[in-house]
Amino acid sequence: MHHATCPQLSVVVAVYNGAAFLEQFFQCLSAQSIDDMEVIMVNDGSTDNSVDIIHQWQPQFANMKIIDQANQGVSVARNTGLAEATGLYLSFPDIDDYFRPGMYRRMLDMAQTGNLDVVTCNGNYIWENNKKPSRPIFPKDKLQSTGVLTGAQWLKQALDSRKFLHVTWLNLYRHDFIRAHHFSFEPGLRHQDIPWTTEVLLAADRVQYTDEQFYDYYIHSASVSHMPDNDDTLIRSARHYMKILQMLDEINQRYPEKVQHIPACRWQIAKEGLGILHTFFNMKDPQKQRMIVQEFFDTGVWKLVWRNAHSLRLRWRLGRRYFRLRKILQSPA
Incomplete structure (x- = not known):
């Protein structure tokens, strides 16, 4: 050029x-x-x-x-x-x-x-x-x-x-x-x-x-970002963030020697993951809620979030919410 x-x-x-x-x-x-x-x-x-x-x-x-x-x-x-x-x-x-x-x-x-x-x-x-x-x-x-x-x-x-x-x-x-x-x-x-x-x-x-x-x-x-949310906008938002977490994880794998020295590259995955859980818990319709939580586990995003939570504090915050998630999945159809 x-x-x-x-x-x-x-x-x-x-x-x-x-x-x-x-x-x-x-x-x-x-x-x-x-x-x-x-x-x-x-x-x-x-x-x-x-x-x-x-x-x-x-x-x-x-x-x-x-x-x-x-x-x-x-x-x-x-x-x-x-x-x-x-x-x-x-x-x-x-x-x-x-x-x-x-x-x-x-x-x-x-x-x-x-x-x-x-x-x-x-x-x-x-x-x-x-x-x-x-x-x-x-x-x-x-x-x-x-x-x-x-x-x-x-x-x-x-x-x-x-x-x-x-x-x-x-x-x-x-x-x-x-x-x-x-x-x-x-x-x-x-x-x-x-x-x-x-x-x-x-x-x-x-x-x-x-x-x-x-x-x-x-x-x-x-x-x-300031419109009132309904279940469908919450689901859409959760899916965008789930995709972002997968992309961030792929990026971390592309630059391993650099990310090794930047714990916050993993922290941001766990932090945004907590945000997604917050979205789930704000949903009104139990069926839609169960559907998207199931997707969260099936797509491996929960595992991804847990794997990137390196501090005890993050693990504690995620661990407590894990039981709420399992409960949602077990609630009768």
Whole structure:
């Protein structure tokens, strides 16, 4: 690939019914003041007027590609954009958040200076109508700016802080690194940033973190994660997480010598496993509950969770819940 003519940065954006957010999003992008920035807008089958807004903004960006596809979810949309990207570095922002002027400039400078595979910054949680005061995504007392680390060292620090959020939008990636490892996003999987970030960091040789807060992550009362749950959404969520645990376990097996030094790679499987159990216990319909608990055992995910619970405390918490699970399975049909 001939680098002389490549844009410095490709911004890959999945858009599904984003009309309410696109105006602010494009303003954030124009404020980045990076001259050779490639913007790849993947319209993932929007049914609102997102496409019109994107086309209105196109003249503002010298280098914008617009790709239309049938709705296939954020992972496939990101993969589509990734396949088209030509920049030296990549970013994957979410359209409904706010990122500050200077974010990408600062991160590009860090990436180029340190010859980094991945560069990460901090952000803020912002609650709608200021329901809670905003706070840093990574608390400053738990994670401070680093020098250049291996990805495994940073992953260990980040997971050990117990405050780490697996998200792509706080990161910039070196395109050749992503290409060399053939990384892509898992189609149709919610929270696929968890396995993506874990594997990217285990593979990366040079990573650096700045605790500067460039990104505001909005917590909307209307967002998917805050809708009232019913049994069917709980089952769907449990299945997504079961798949994530299987992926995390496969990742751990692909990088054994690194994971050996990062107990938290096993801890995150056990912790998310406890979350799945919580989901089961919140279900109302005993038949659906028994069905999904049976699946949890049949697919081997329970064994996986137990095998990865290395601390006595985790084993104790899982052991107590094991008896509740067996009880659910034994309840009369």
